Amino acid sequence: MAARPTLRIERAAGSELARDDAKSARIAEVLKAVAHPLRVRIVAILCRGEQHVSALAEALDAPQAIVSQQLRILRLHDLVAATRQDGFAYYRLAEPQLRSLVSCMEKCEAR
Amino acid sequence: MAARPTLRIERAAGSELARDDAKSARIAEVLKAVAHPLRVRIVAILCRGEQHVSALAEALDAPQAIVSQQLRILRLHDLVAATRQDGFAYYRLAEPQLRSLVSCMEKCEAR
DNA sequence: CCGCGATATAGCGACGTCGCTATGCGGCGT
DNA sequence: ACGCCGCATAGCGACGTCGCTATATCGCGG
DSSP states (O other): OOOOOOOOOSTTTTTTTTTOHHHHHHHHHHHHHHOSHHHHHHHHHHTTSOEEHHHHHHHHTOOHHHHHHHHHHHHHTTSEEEEEETTEEEEEESOTHHHHHHHHHHHHTTO | OOOOOOOOOSTTTTTTTTTOHHHHHHHHHHHHHHOSHHHHHHHHHHTTSOEEHHHHHHHHTOOHHHHHHHHHHHHHTTSEEEEEETTEEEEEESOTHHHHHHHHHHHHTTO
């Protein structure tokens, strides 16, 4: 009956992502790692350049321990990396594709 | 010292998102709702049109109960919606911005 | 050597999601 | 009336993250 049009590729939107296990797994991992209000804002800030922990904590108006904990989660998933200098830990984005995600998020929810 | 280049605006990426509480909260909610391999694939499939549960389960090669559970999570966050017809439950995207996210995800992780 | 600033981590209880199995429920055909 | 199909949900134990507080580390200056 009626077909099952064999999934004809229409502009290919979502066609390959739907089948690729490894790809969807990595994407899900990245999304999960960023999926927290504070981490979204952290990533947005780091998008503009590296910052050290205290500066982030101040900009986010959050306790240092909390920020450090969230940075740890981002680090464990290789989304950010730290460099020590002058006693400060400067964090920067380690996954370049996060920039695309950020600009997408801004446009998406621009409303 | 050198630096702290005063945050040169490169396309203004992340500037407003970093400060807006409500916006980052909603974004985080959406990301968290999608942040699962199966749900990523579900969203990618629904990007191409509505599907009923069994078709999704078959396409994903996953038990019906699991798919239904993941659809429930997407539903609770208003990312998908269902329509009943002929005894089938047809699901479709309810948040249009998911399409931007999907196309972003495909490009991003294209590697 | 001692303390301080900067950062990281441990411990707590609470909560949501994980996959899985089993069951509930409504509609349809025989 | 009965059973089957399509779908939803409850229950299970396991696990990760939640915010928070307290403590550990490490390098530096006094």
